[in-house]
Amino acid sequence: MIRTVSAGETAPTTYAWPVQARGLRVRAGRRFAVDGLDLRLGFGVHGLLGPNGAGKTTLIRALATVARPASGHLELLGQAVDSGGDLREVRRGLGYLPQEFGHYRWYTVREFVEYVAWLREVPARDVPDAVQRAIDRVDLTSRAGSTLRSLSGGMLRRVGLAQAVVGDPTLLLLDEPTVGLDPEQRARALELLRDLGRDTCVVVATHVVDDVAAACTDVVLLDAGRVAFHGPVAGLTAAGTGGADPEVGGGVLERGYAALLRRHRDREGSK
């Protein structure tokens, strides 16, 4: 599909890292779900892994400017967002699929994606094309006129993806994007993520280690609100093959995941 490219899209970036956090602390209820996190993310697809309660969703919410950091420094797309202020410019560059994807049941797919494009302040003249492209990218072209209430869980997740990618955001935050997708849909979604990662900073929070291996350029392993490991996916594989723990089942990736977590906890415990 041919489309016009705006000057904004071709303008050089003025920041080194789309996401930069130092000593970041974010509350989830009474506790700090993100607790002193240091992180730098460039363009590419970053898999956010970690056990339940590790702080993945809270971190994604902070990156989406929904949860305000309690302390520390957080810079998104070159703008500090930890002290509040006008977040409009940053939000224009954000695409977000929350863990719980709420939606208006009576809207059609096209109407909903269009509504989010309007909320995201996608330039009015670009809205029709941007909406169509987003719907095409998630293979919902034939269901564009269907109401959301008539869609299956997997299709709804794809609508969630479509609304997140509409308008080509620079920073794309996806919380469990492949939940509910069948194997074929999942493969297509991962392909889409790889494609997006070429010129976008995509952060994918997931429980599925295989998804990380299939689509991500690097992996961020969180534990108790801190980074346990941050490196290429190969690092996960290496940890799973070298000195594998015989007590841990699963494939190489799962063993690597468990080994890296254990190492981190040992380190933290010895401090």
Next chain:
Amino acid sequence: MTRVKVLGRVLLVELSRTSVVGVALGFLAVAGVLLTDMDRWSGLWMSVVLAHYASVGALWPLALACGAWFGRREAAARMTDLVAATPRPKPARLAARLVTIVGCFAGGYAAMGVGMLPGVWSNASYQPPGWYWPGLVGTVAVAGAALLGFGVGQVAPSRLTAPLLGVVAVAVTVGLRAVGPGPVPLLLPGYLGETDQYSLLDAGAVAGQLVLFGAVAVTGLVMSLADTRQVRRLAGVPTALALVVALVVVPSDGQGVRPDPQASALVCADGTPRVCVVRLYQGALPELVGPAREALRRLGRLPDAPTAVVQVVDERNDTAARSADVVPVEIVMFGPTSIATGGTTIEAMLLDGAGTTACGPAADDLPGWDRLDAARSAAGLWLRGADPTPDDNVSPARRELTEAALTTLRGLPEPTQTARVAALRQAALECRPDLYEILTAA
């Protein structure tokens, strides 16, 4: 242009994909039922606009609850996180929704009022000053209730918020009405005290209500659009201040209307004998004048006959109703130029009781009422030289009494007949109960 198109589409989707239009239509159906009154003649400005305004008393709890229901929509759809991450400011984001809701509820209410205007315009002979204020205040009240509901729905997006708000609103209505007499009930939407067709609006009551309901709308708007808790906390300030202002401004006697002397001023037909109606019913004068003069001519047979027909405004305290010189006429209109006569003619209506008004309530179960009524009918028939006609509204017993009285009367010598009808007229003016005996005594 493209921006307008996209915004228009957002608005259109909002209208077509939500229940707001359906709910607003239900709201208007309730308003329609409240406003339907087959007995009300559309030629009376104040009756029409005050009935329209009074419906707000039942509509504002509905608007409040509906506003709350739509206010929780984002939270109900679990869209809060998703929209919080988008750049469009809250006022711009909610503008389409607020315009839709206020437009559907307040606009619908106002449109109903506007829809009633052509009927009044074409039938009314007197337009009271400030007739448009109740409609305006009502529109602001409905808008304020919808906005306040929306704001509360945003702040407390529970499923129970809307029904609870509706119940609270009804409780407030009942509670404040029970507080009266005094200025407090005048703080309620749709309430202006005891009103009638001769009412004139009190400027203080209108100003107080307008300020209060406008402030409620501002409070709702601030609650709906505020991004921070600090701003939201200040949302109640305009309403609190307006409440104080309203209590100072509205009349302390709790009456939001005053009698309009212009509306009840007499307007008389050219020529003699005198036939007069109040200005509000000036349109009925051409229909009345002919039969009225004919009735006066017939009454001229009696000694000390009345010389004028004058409309009675209030039977209980109008001196014309009991004046020997005047035939009182009570006018009820059922069409643009039709005086309701209850199945008879205007002349017959005037001559009933030899040109007097019946005393006390016209209740069939009143002891002796049949005899009183029969005597009054017989006097009227005697004056017209007519006989009783079958009438569905009259019981057979009463018709028999009438016929018997008329036969007895006509069997007497001519001067006696005249003297007895004159005596009946005098007794009726004094509200005596022995009218039948006066007419038929041996």
